Amino acid sequence: xxxxxxxxxxxxxxxxxxxxxxxxxxxxxxxxxxxxxxxxxxxxxxxxxxxxxxxxxxxxxxxxxxxxxxxxxxxxxxxxxxxxxxxxxxxxxxxxxxxxxxxxxxxxxxxxxxxxxxxxxxxxxxxxxxxxxxxxxxxxxxxxxxxxxxxxxxxxxxxxxxxxxxxxxxxxxxxxxxxxxxxxxxxxxxxxxxxxxxxxxxxxxxxxxxxxxxxxxxxxxxxxxxxxxxxxxxxxxxxxxxxxxxxxxxxxxxxxxxxxxxxxxxxxxxxxxxxxxxx
Amino acid sequence: xxxxxxxxxxxxxxxxxxxxxxxxxxxxxxxxxxxxxxxxxxxxxxxxxxxxxxxxxxxxxxxxxxxxxxxxxxxxxxxxxxxxxxxxxxxxxxxxxxxxxxxxxxxxxxxxxxxxxxxxxxxxxxxxxxxxxxxxxxxxxxxxxxxxxxxxxxxxxxxxxxxxxxxxxxxxxxxxxxxxxxxxxxxxxxxxxxxxxxxxxxxxxxxxxxxxxxxxxxxxxxxxxxxxxxxxxxxxxxxxxxxxxxxxxxxxx
Ligand SMILES: Nc1ncnc2c1ncn2[C@@H]1O[C@H](COP(=O)(O)OP(=O)(O)O)[C@@H](O)[C@H]1O
Ligand SMILES: [Mg+2]
Numbered sequence: 001x002x003x004x005x006x007x008x009x010x011x012x013x014x015x016x017x018x019x020x021x022x023x024x025x026x027x028x029x030x031x032x033x034x035x036x037x038x039x040x041x042x043x044x045x046x047x048x049x050x051x052x053x054x055x056x057x058x059x060x061x062x063x064x065x066x067x068x069x070x071x072x073x074x075x076x077x078x079x080x081x082x083x084x085x086x087x088x089x090x091x092x093x094x095x096x097x098x099x100x101x102x103x104x105x106x107x108x109x110x111x112x113x114x115x116x117x118x119x120x121x122x123x124x125x126x127x128x129x130x131x132x133x134x135x136x137x138x139x140x141x142x143x144x145x146x147x148x149x150x151x152x153x154x155x156x157x158x159x160x161x162x163x164x165x166x167x168x169x170x171x172x173x174x175x176x177x178x179x180x181x182x183x184x185x186x187x188x189x190x191x192x193x194x195x196x197x198x199x200x201x202x203x204x205x206x207x208x209x210x211x212x213x214x215x216x217x218x219x220x221x222x223x224x225x226x227x228x229x230x231x232x233x234x235x236x237x238x239x240x241x242x243x244x245x246x247x248x249x250x251x252x253x254x255x256x257x258x259x260x261x262x263x264x265x266x267x268x269x270x271x272x273x274x275x276x277x278x279x
Numbered sequence: 280x281x282x283x284x285x286x287x288x289x290x291x292x293x294x295x296x297x298x299x300x301x302x303x304x305x306x307x308x309x310x311x312x313x314x315x316x317x318x319x320x321x322x323x324x325x326x327x328x329x330x331x332x333x334x335x336x337x338x339x340x341x342x343x344x345x346x347x348x349x350x351x352x353x354x355x356x357x358x359x360x361x362x363x364x365x366x367x368x369x370x371x372x373x374x375x376x377x378x379x380x381x382x383x384x385x386x387x388x389x390x391x392x393x394x395x396x397x398x399x400x401x402x403x404x405x406x407x408x409x410x411x412x413x414x415x416x417x418x419x420x421x422x423x424x425x426x427x428x429x430x431x432x433x434x435x436x437x438x439x440x441x442x443x444x445x446x447x448x449x450x451x452x453x454x455x456x457x458x459x460x461x462x463x464x465x466x467x468x469x470x471x472x473x474x475x476x477x478x479x480x481x482x483x484x485x486x487x488x489x490x491x492x493x494x495x496x497x498x499x500x501x502x503x504x505x506x507x508x509x510x511x512x513x514x515x516x517x518x519x520x521x522x523x524x525x526x527x528x529x530x531x532x
Contacts, residue, residue, distance in 0.1 A: 183368035183434075186328050187441050188358035188385030193392035197381055201372045 067250035076248040080236060080255050086150065087232035088259065091218035094154050098161035099211050105162075106169030112181050113173060113199060123166065130163025135221045139228040148230035156225050157218045165210060172206045173199060205274050212267035219263055223256055280306060281327070281445060281477055286336030288322055288501075296322045297333065298501040304494070306444070309471045309478045311488035314498035315521050320481040323498065324447045327479070328360045329353055340445065358385040361438025365450040367430040371423030375414060375433045378422050379405040382440025408436040412466060428459025435466055445477040446470060452487070464491050485517050 043050060107113045109123030133141075138156035146152040176199065184198045226234020233256060240249040281304040288297040296319045304310040312320050326333040329345055338345045345356055361382075369378045383401050384392045391397075397405075409418050412432035417425060422433060431451060438446060448467065452460040468491050470476045482488050488495055488509075495512045497505030497520030505512070505520050 177366075177368070179364060179366060180368045180370060182330060183362070183364060184370075184381055184384070186330055186357055186360070186362045187382055187437070188354045189381065189392065190354070190384075190389055192389050193384045193387075196393040197373075197384065197395070198370050201370050204372060 066246040067253070069247045069251040069254065073245075073247035073251045076240070076245075076251060080233070080248070080252055083226075083233045083236040083252075084255050084259055087222045087226060087234070088219060088263075090150055090154050090232060091157065091215055091222045094157035095161055095211060095214045095218050098158050098165055099207075099214070102162055102165035102169050103207070105166045106173055107195065107199070109166070110170045110173035112176065112178055113195060124170065127163045127166035127170070130159050131167060132163070133160070135160055135225060136228065139225045143229065150229075150231045152229045153222060153225045153231055156229075157221060160221070161214050161218060165214060168210045169203070169207060172203045172210075176202045208274055209271060212270060216260070216263055216267060219260060280304070280339075280341065281479075282337070282339040283327070284337040284339070286323070286326065286333055286338065288319075288326060288331070288333040295501045297326065300336070300498075300501070300503055302496050302503060302506055304445075304477050304479055306477045307471055307475045308493040309468060309480065309491055310494045310496060311492035312479060312481045312496045312498060313483065313485060313488050313517075313520060314504075316483070318498040319501040320498055321449055322501075324362075324449050324479065324481055327447055328357055328362060330362075354385065358441050359444045361435075361441050361443035361446045363431065363434045363438055363446065363448045363451050365453045367427070367434045369422040369430055369433055369437075371421065373422060374419050375409060375422055375425065375429075375436075376402075376405055376418040378433050379408055379436045379440050382437040385441065405436070405440060408439050409433070411439075412436050413462070426459070427455050428462060431455065431459070431463050432466065435463070439470075443476065446479065448478070448480040450481050450483065453483070460487070467491070485512075488512075 042048070105123050105127070108115070109120050109127075111120060114120050114123075135156060138159055139152065142152045142155050146155065180202065181194060181198050184194045189197065222232060223234045223237075226232035226236075227238050229235075230238075233252060237249055237252040240246075240252060283303070284301050286297050286300040287295060289295045298319075300319075300323060302310075312323065314320055322331065325331045327338055327345075329338075333346070336346070340356065340359070343356060345353065348356060370381070377395070380395075380397050380401060383397065383405075387396075406415070406418060409415055412435055414429060414432055414436070417429060422430060425433065434451075435446075446467065451467070452463055455463060464487065467478055467480065471478045471493075480488075480492070489512060492509055494508055495505060496503060497516070499520055499522070505516055507516075
């Protein structure tokens with residue numbers, strides 16, 4: 001097996017076992033020194049004392065005392081639940097709508113199903129741009145035009161999901177063996193028939209997996225987006241926290257954790273069922 | 280009847296993959312195309328239904344030149360040509376029955392095909408075809424769960440659902456065990472005998488070709504180096520087909 005060129009000895013120097021491992025050790029030492037230097041520089045600039053780590057337990061103690069919900073916090077449960085459901089709905093709705101549009105774009109853009117290479121690159125580029133703007137960027141951008149409401153959060157999640165899912169679906173379609181598509185084309189089946197009878201069945205399992213993954217991801221993001229758009233569970237947390245109602249705020253965190261675990265459990269159950277059908 | 284005249288194809292630059300290929304394949308006969316790997320067998324079969332576009336020549340199927348047809352007319356002619364593959368190319372997340380029904384798509388409206396709205400008669404025919412290839416009890420099994428031999432039989436049933444007059448088979452038994460090989464070859468032989476179909480099979484096993492074919496075409500380096508009935512396929516003639524390109528060209532005269 002050829003070695004990677006940068007590990008090779010200098011011209012004229014014969015490669016021996018010792019020189020190879022010495023070189024490798026040198027690279028590792030350099031990398032670690034570089035990371036340590038970066039940490040030191042960051043600590044200096046941010047005025048961040050490395051000794052703070054020693055007091056970490058104090059912060060945790062404070063959290064344990066103040067954030068543990070008590071019986072009084074439970075009177076907020078109704079409000080929290082409502083916000084939680086709204087957040088879940090925004091995450092599911094943005095994923096489903098984005099999924100439909102992403103499938104259309106992916107069919108137009110993917111090599112076996114799309115009309116031409118120009119459109120393929122256009123859609124790839126478009127999706128990459130959408131995907132690479134972070135969720136907070138989307139939320140701030142959309143706040144200008146749509147103000148603080150659920151729709152702004154929905155749109156932010158929608159655009160990010162659209163970019164992500166379009167790329168994922170395109171790659172899934174391009175992974176299909178083209179001979180399977182040709183096998184239906186040579187029967188005389190037309191474009192839409194081939195898409196419906198060959199392409200869609202072939203990509204169904206991965207597409208559902210991507211959608212479930214995206215819903216999980218969007219629930220996490222929706223919490224964050226809620227802080228900015230003043231909606232959903234993120235807003236409720238912000239409200240309690242800033243009015244020093246730490247118990248209810250702790251309850252919000254608990255509720256979010258429970259939701260995430262519940263969604264993950266449900267989606268892994270669904271995936272297992274799909275897997276059983278596919279095998 | 281299939282008549283191929285002066286068919287040529289060059290992929291890139293110099294070496295032609297098909298070099299002035301001419302032959303005739305008769306209905307009711309099994310024509311085996313044999314030759315070493317890279318001889319052009321796949322290229323030939325795929326240009327016969329215009330899955331790849333060739334550079335020059337004529338492909339006359341019942342006196343219609345497939346190379347001259349517009350897209351829509353070509354699609355209509357393609358329904359008469361069934362194709363089966365070494366890798367079966369079934370849609371594995373669907374059942375055997377659904378895969379066979381794909382063979383009827385060209386006869387259906389776009390919408391009915393997209394929504395899988397098959398008539399009672401179509402479903403009955405697909406079931407009967409599965410029974411013909413001995414897979415009745417596997418109709419509702421997912422294609423991905425079937426063995427190689429079973430997949431190939433589903434592939435044949437899918438092609439038969441098109442009501443073809445010709446079958447193009449590209450190394451249909453290359454991935455199969457001996458028992459499945461016999462089953463698949465027997466089915467193809469029967470299609471020629473009982474249904475008067477034109478059967479073209481790419482093979483690399485000479486013994487199978489001799490057992491099952493009526494006519495043998497030998498390809499080497501894109502050229503036809505042998506074209507004759509099985510009776511004339513002597514050991515020497517077969518050796519010449521598999522000989523080095525230069526020798527084979529000399530043998531072709
Ligand atoms: N898509 C392609 N692009 C370039 N060359 C090809 C392509 N397909 C086949 N060839 C070449 O054409 C020749 C014939 O190939 P093929 O028809 O696959 O032979 P066979 O099926 O007899 O093994 C080979 O030299 C092969 O390298
Ligand atoms: Mg081949």
